[in-house]
Amino acid sequence: MPTRVVLKNLTRQHGTPLFVVDHDVLRRNYAEFKRYLPRVQAYYAVKANPAPEIVRTFYEAGASFDVASIGEFRLVYENIKDLPAKERQDYIWDKIIYANPIKDRATLEELDRYKPLVTYDNLAEIGKVRKHAPHAGLALRIRVPNTGSMVELSSKFGCAPGEAADLIAAAFDAGLVVEGLCFHVGSQCTNFDNFVQALNMSAQVLEEAAGRGCKLELLDIGGGFPAPYDGSVSRFRELARVLNAEFSRLFPKDLEILAEPGRFLVATAATLVAEVIGKADRDGKRCYYLNDGIYHTFSGVLFDHCQYHIKAFKKGSTQLCAVFGPTCDALDTICQSEPLPELNLGDLVYSEHIGAYSHASSTWFNGFPPAKVVHINR
Numbered sequence: 001m002p003t004r005v006v007l008k009n010l011t012r013q014h015g016t017p018l019f020v021v022d023h024d025v026l027r028r029n030y031a032e033f034k035r036y037l038p039r040v041q042a043y044y045a046v047k048a049n050p051a052p053e054i055v056r057t058f059y060e061a062g063a064s065f066d067v068a069s070i071g072e073f074r075l076v077y078e079n080i081k082d083l084p085a086k087e088r089q090d091y092i093w094d095k096i097i098y099a100n101p102i103k104d105r106a107t108l109e110e111l112d113r114y115k116p117l118v119t120y121d122n123l124a125e126i127g128k129v130r131k132h133a134p135h136a137g138l139a140l141r142i143r144v145p146n147t148g149s150m151v152e153l154s155s156k157f158g159c160a161p162g163e164a165a166d167l168i169a170a171a172f173d174a175g176l177v178v179e180g181l182c183f184h185v186g187s188q189c190t191n192f193d194n195f196v197q198a199l200n201m202s203a204q205v206l207e208e209a210a211g212r213g214c215k216l217e218l219l220d221i222g223g224g225f226p227a228p229y230d231g232s233v234s235r236f237r238e239l240a241r242v243l244n245a246e247f248s249r250l251f252p253k254d255l256e257i258l259a260e261p262g263r264f265l266v267a268t269a270a271t272l273v274a275e276v277i278g279k280a281d282r283d284g285k286r287c288y289y290l291n292d293g294i295y296h297t298f299s300g301v302l303f304d305h306c307q308y309h310i311k312a313f314k315k316g317s318t319q320l321c322a323v324f325g326p327t328c329d330a331l332d333t334i335c336q337s338e339p340l341p342e343l344n345l346g347d348l349v350y351s352e353h354i355g356a357y358s359h360a361s362s363t364w365f366n367g368f369p370p371a372k373v374v375h376i377n378r
Ligand SMILES: *Cc1c(COP(=O)(O)O)cnc(C)c1O
Pocket: 045, 047, 048, 066, 068, 099, 100, 184, 186, 187, 188, 222, 223, 224, 225, 260, 261, 262, 263, 264
């Protein structure tokens, strides 16, 4: 996190609420990912935070990208388009995966000319891709355990492992090429067994497909890599050790392995600074009102099941307080019992590690605009 002095100076210049993205931290997170998982190419999952500045920094660091809508595809494409023309011809698979198993027709038609790599998990999608994006390569998404992950995804996507070989054969029969498998263990996955089971299931599917004459080239292990929210030792390194051991045990050396980290790369890189705009005592509890809340940068409290802590710049003895956002909705509650010192109107507070799934899902509800974004150390 930038020092408190830096944060205060930035708010003097830009006002509040202010979302401060530190690009040194982005680069450090990417370097850590590569260092501990050297065999894996990282496709940054843009939905975690789609700021073009972030896309450029990761691109310069060597990352590729996971997009899940045509808007995200265009955003990435536009921000890496100063590549030499020749590289642009064949970089697309190396640089972008379209990782939403469900795509509408217009999206497929626009994607087709880039010969994209897209994911699928059902028969209807094969027909659609064949018709509207015949030049696409495919990756089959399989359903894997999401037990204990902060955000669960397995109810929405992924074929049953037992259907996988049939779905691979069906795509080849339709004249398409299946390049590989993919899965997602659920976001902020601290139960490493999900990864272990997913890798073992993948190895079985690859073997079964090979037995039916379909040799796949790549395995996409998705996202879910845990961000160190509580500031404790990185659990990512422990996870990486487990993954590397399974890679060498289960897969041939020439299998291309990629991943789609979102949260891990951006969560710790942003800090939100907000201002106390109201103060009341209700039923004996101190209530503070901030100029940012659940409909804005703290959207993750609702959509991402992520509880952020509010910290004061001021020192002093604390009491448990409720902290609310600025809108007229009671849902706009950031926390019910945060230890805070005595604050006055106009005092600043901040929240760390708020880079992922936060500003990205900010709305204009009630006429309050999203927080202003500043990028430092670019
Ligand atoms: C959201 C998402 C990701 C990123 O997940 P994190 O938990 O943020 O790493 C990766 N891949 C797919 C397909 C996703 O939907």
